[in-house]
Amino acid sequence: MDVLVLNCGSSSVKFAVIDPVSSQEEVSGIAQRLGAPEASLDWKRHGKKDTRPTPRAGHEEALRAIGNLLNELGLTDELIGVGHRVVHGGSKFSGSMAITPEVIAMVEECIPLGPLHNPPNLVGIRVAQELFPGLPQVGVFDTAFHQTMPPVAYTYPVPHEWLEAHSVRRYGFHGTSHRFVAKQALHLTGLSPEKHRLVTAHLGNGCSCAAVRDGKSVDTTMGLTPLEGVMMGTRSGSVDPAIIDHVAKALGKPEREILDALNKKSGLLGVSGLSNDMRTIEDAAARGHERARLAFDIFCYVLAKSLAALVVPLGHLDALVFTGGIGENSVAVRARTVEHLGFLGLTIDPHANATHGRSQNGRITEEIRPQALVVPTNEELMIAQDTAEIARRR
Ligand code: ADP
Numbered sequence: 001m002d003v004l005v006l007n008c009g010s011s012s013v014k015f016a017v018i019d020p021v022s023s024q025e026e027v028s029g030i031a032q033r034l035g036a037p038e039a040s041l042d043w044k045r046h047g048k049k050d051t052r053p054t055p056r057a058g059h060e061e062a063l064r065a066i067g068n069l070l071n072e073l074g075l076t077d078e079l080i081g082v083g084h085r086v087v088h089g090g091s092k093f094s095g096s097m098a099i100t101p102e103v104i105a106m107v108e109e110c111i112p113l114g115p116l117h118n119p120p121n122l123v124g125i126r127v128a129q130e131l132f133p134g135l136p137q138v139g140v141f142d143t144a145f146h147q148t149m150p151p152v153a154y155t156y157p158v159p160h161e162w163l164e165a166h167s168v169r170r171y172g173f174h175g176t177s178h179r180f181v182a183k184q185a186l187h188l189t190g191l192s193p194e195k196h197r198l199v200t201a202h203l204g205n206g207c208s209c210a211a212v213r214d215g216k217s218v219d220t221t222m223g224l225t226p227l228e229g230v231m232m233g234t235r236s237g238s239v240d241p242a243i244i245d246h247v248a249k250a251l252g253k254p255e256r257e258i259l260d261a262l263n264k265k266s267g268l269l270g271v272s273g274l275s276n277d278m279r280t281i282e283d284a285a286a287r288g289h290e291r292a293r294l295a296f297d298i299f300c301y302v303l304a305k306s307l308a309a310l311v312v313p314l315g316h317l318d319a320l321v322f323t324g325g326i327g328e329n330s331v332a333v334r335a336r337t338v339e340h341l342g343f344l345g346l347t348i349d350p351h352a353n354a355t356h357g358r359s360q361n362g363r364i365t366e367e368i369r370p371q372a373l374v375v376p377t378n379e380e381l382m383i384a385q386d387t388a389e390i391a392r393r394r
Contacts, residue, residue: 001019001078001080001388002026003019003082004082004128005018005380006082006085007379008085009117010117011032011033011035012032014029014030015030017075020387021388027069028380031065034058034062036056039055040052041062059120060123063131067131079132080387081137082136082387083096083140083387084125085121085176085383086107086140086142087114087121088113089144090143090171091167091171096383097139125137136390140176143172143175145172145210147217149217154170154171155170171222173206173226176382177323178217181323181375182210189319189368189373191319196319197214197316198317198320199211199314200321203303203323204325205234206226208220208226209230213314219312219313233268233276234269235262244262247261271294274291274292278299278330281295282332299333300333303333304340316370319371320346322374322375334348334372347367349363352364352365356374361373
């Protein structure tokens, strides 16, 4: 009993076949460099890696190549459904949904909010419906978990017509990851599923934080788009929006290009001038590279300020959860960030932090309340579990 999980991005398609009960992954992989001569399909099965060239394959060809591969591996007979990661569900989805023509129409309506992501997500749905006509298809939305935010958290202090006429509000992203790690954190800490106050920090190439009260997201750092909030690999996070007009005039460039630079040339990359990758930043900072050190310092400082702000809607903090590539692996980012947050009663346990809290259920701080802990995320498993549950109900 397996689920095919599809994550169609702008230039790649990630896929995995997962048993939602045992969490066992039968195969996982990525079709990448789509559209380029060197496009390829790369996968891993039982620990063994393999690849095949798919020159100039676009999304459709890549999805068909994935379908063929699953057939060759004999994995299609066990499938009970296909789960699709959909990035922007606007205000239309507060949970995962069986894909119907109405759901597809609503995802299409959200294209202006997620112009880079929703179109490839829709291609994934259409081609998967063709390839697996009898199987239930389920949409799992990055924005859905944050739909429980109250108006005070999601309304921007801008002319109200922008919200009413153009849906300008905070939506938040990484919802599947925040939901997954919040749930895991309850198992690990023994906190009550009915009563808890968590702050979750998803720190990957994109970074966002969320305040989770009694299983519900009550605030988050990303906004209308994934540009807002904390500093990221190439994204600035929150900055004064007047920067756009100022720099556009100074450089004689269109505002669109400046916005593009805030998305693709800022963050760790912009400040360091070196890399968007935290490992490179940490290595260079250790060797005395001044701007890498500054990038690291800003990253942790801004992160800590945002995490502290998320305690406001919670009133108090039971646990702070680190996840994502940086959150799960960077001993230095966690140590510095927790140091900034000492006033909340968090004190790092250096030994536990160095071993990612593995010997004490993820906990990397000295006290039990509040505590900081490391929880590896698994968005694919969450998508597989939602898909299996919805498929079962049909
Ligand atoms: P994505 O958002 O693309 O899924 P990941 O969650 O894989 O990204 O996170 C990528 C980030 O994790 C990169 O900045 C990378 O440098 C960082 N990272 C991975 N391993 C380590 C490590 N050992 N130390 C510090 N940073 C790490």
